[in-house]
Amino acid sequence: MKRPPLRVLVLMHPSLVPPDSLKGQPPEEVHRWKTEFGVVRPLGVQDELNPIRVAAEEWKPDVVFNLLEEFYSLSDFDSHVVSYLELLKLPYTGCNPRGLFLARSKAITKKIAAYHRVRVPAFFVVGRGRKPKRPGALHFPLFVKSASEESSLGIAQASLVDSDEKLAERVRFVHESVGTDALVEQYIEGRELYVAAIGNERVRTLPVWELDFGKLAETGEPIATERVKHSLEYQKKHGIDARRAENLEPLVQRTIERTTRRVYRMLELDGYARVDYRLTAAGELYLLEANPNPEIAESEEFASAALAAGLSYRQLLQRIVSLALARPVRPE
Numbered sequence: 001m002k003r004p005p006l007r008v009l010v011l012m013h014p015s016l017v018p019p020d021s022l023k024g025q026p027p028e029e030v031h032r033w034k035t036e037f038g039v040v041r042p043l044g045v046q047d048e049l050n051p052i053r054v055a056a057e058e059w060k061p062d063v064v065f066n067l068l069e070e071f072y073s074l075s076d077f078d079s080h081v082v083s084y085l086e087l088l089k090l091p092y093t094g095c096n097p098r099g100l101f102l103a104r105s106k107a108i109t110k111k112i113a114a115y116h117r118v119r120v121p122a123f124f125v126v127g128r129g130r131k132p133k134r135p136g137a138l139h140f141p142l143f144v145k146s147a148s149e150e151s152s153l154g155i156a157q158a159s160l161v162d163s164d165e166k167l168a169e170r171v172r173f174v175h176e177s178v179g180t181d182a183l184v185e186q187y188i189e190g191r192e193l194y195v196a197a198i199g200n201e202r203v204r205t206l207p208v209w210e211l212d213f214g215k216l217a218e219t220g221e222p223i224a225t226e227r228v229k230h231s232l233e234y235q236k237k238h239g240i241d242a243r244r245a246e247n248l249e250p251l252v253q254r255t256i257e258r259t260t261r262r263v264y265r266m267l268e269l270d271g272y273a274r275v276d277y278r279l280t281a282a283g284e285l286y287l288l289e290a291n292p293n294p295e296i297a298e299s300e301e302f303a304s305a306a307l308a309a310g311l312s313y314r315q316l317l318q319r320i321v322s323l324a325l326a327r328p329v330r331p332e
Contacts, residue, residue, distance in 0.1 A: 006321065007041070009061035011052070011068050011081070014044030040065070047072045049084050056088055063324050064092040066293065075149055076104060078293075093324040095292035099269040103290045106147050106183050109267060113287050116266050118259060120287050121278075123185035128175045132167050132184060139186075143223070144170040147181040150291060152229045154178040157220045160187055188278040188286045192224060193245055195260045196294075196305045198272040200323055203264050205257045206305035207244055214239030242301045244308055252283055263290055271323055274302055296320070 043055050045068060055061070064085055071077035079100035085092045095103075103109055110120040125147055126132045134142075140162045146154050154174055161167045167184065174182040192213075196206040213222035216238045227234040235241070248256070260275045267290055274294040278286045296302050298313045306316040 006062040007059065008063055008065050008321070009055055009059065010040055010042045010065040011045050012042060013068065013070065014046050016067070017042045017044045045071065045081065049081070052081075052084065053088065056090055061090070063321055064090050065321070065324075066092050066094045069150070069293070079104070089329050091324045091327065091329060093320050094271040095269050095273065096271070096327075099267055099273075099292050102267045103269065103273070103292050104148050106145075106289050109290055110185075110287070112266055113263065116262060118263060118266075118287050119285060121185040121188050123183060126171050126175075126182040126184060128179075128181055132164075132171045132182070134164060134167065134184070138184075141187040142167060142184050143187045144174060144182055144184050146174055146178045147183040149178055149180055152224050152226045155223065155225045156227075157223070157225060159225070160221050160223060188280065188288075190278045190280040190284075190286075191245070192222070193256065193277045193279055194242070194301050194305075195256060195275045195277070196272070196302045197260050197264050197269075197275065198306075198319065198323070199264075200270045200327060203261045205260050206302075207308040208248065208253070208256055209242055209301045209305050210245035212239075212241045212243060214241065216240060242304070244305075249283065252279070252285070255285055259285060259287070263287060267292075270327065272296070272302070272320055 041059065041061070043051060045051060052064075066082065066085070068078050068081055069075060071081050079097040082092060082095070082100060083097040086097070102112065107123070107125045110123060113120050121143075122138055124132075124135060124138065142161050144159050144161060144167065154177060158166075158170060158173075161170050171182040171184065174180065192211040194209045194211065196209070198204050198206070211224060211228075213228070216222055216228070219238075228240055256277065256279075259277075263269075263275050264273060269290065269292050271293065273290055273292045275290045276288040278288060280286070294300075294302055296316070303313055303316055307313070311319065
């Protein structure tokens with residue numbers, strides 16, 4: 001007897017609820033809705049949890065596909081929504097609230113990683129409203145970014161600083177424009193690598209992906225700025241692309257895979273995540289950050305890496321849903 005299809009409730013920011021059709025939409029809007037069209041019944045969630053409860057009671061979904069990256073306009077609050085799903089005993093995709101909380105803070109991530117002897121750039125955090133006091137052992141160039149925001153928010157060429165004056169200026173920018181604490185870390189020159197991982201108790205790493213900066217190195221530093229990550233026009237202009245990493249030494253390849261599984265477990269991640277690294281010319285691997293619930297649009301790195309591992313986009317989404325259903329739900 002054929003089983004009925006799963007009822008999937010998809011949570012997303014109201015501005016990302018897609019139209020009935022993408023026909024006639026400009027390319028930038030199609031790019032914006034790429035993830036939402038890949039996955040079933042959308043529900044916009046912004047600053048109230050009650051719509052989730054109502055949808056759960058009236059529509060009775062089998063699983064919630066969580067695409068939220070913030071709540072109440074605060075990225076730090078995304079874990080609270082997942083906690084609410086747990087209270088409602090609703091299976092959900094992606095990471096649990098503990099892993100989301102730990103990985104959200106780049107400083108906590110680095111402290112935990114350093115404790116477990118995973119190499120990270122030397123760093124310090126400047127709280128909002130405070131001025132940076134650079135430790136004497138931390139030398140320029142330094143990289144300044146938000147201590148908690150993702151998707152390269154607030155990152156530009158000016159994020160790479162080579163003087164105390166520029167450091168203070170960029171820290172002030174993060175405080176005032178991004179609205180978070182600032183993370184200041186040693187700039188690591190090297191290849192930018194992304195490793196997708198998927199699983200709950202058993203973690204599978206996907207092929208290593210690399211951000212190819214194209215011609216950007218001719219006019220600026222090869223760093224993953226907002227424009228590098230999100231501007232299709234800028235990517236085309238500079239020949240920027242993400243593709244499978246080539247010419248990795250077997251030992252380096254094994255180290256990357258092993259380290260990714262360690263990071264996944266020590267941050268208590270599950271569902272799916274992406275771990276970002278810099279690999280130096282000397283073969284030293286530096287953990288930059290971990291990203292639970294990363295972009296899974298068909299055109300993004302995660303889905304591309306899954307395809308390279310033999311998982312079609314449909315199979316990837318099915319795997320993510322299966323992991324959600326396999327996670328234990330609290331008993332009555």
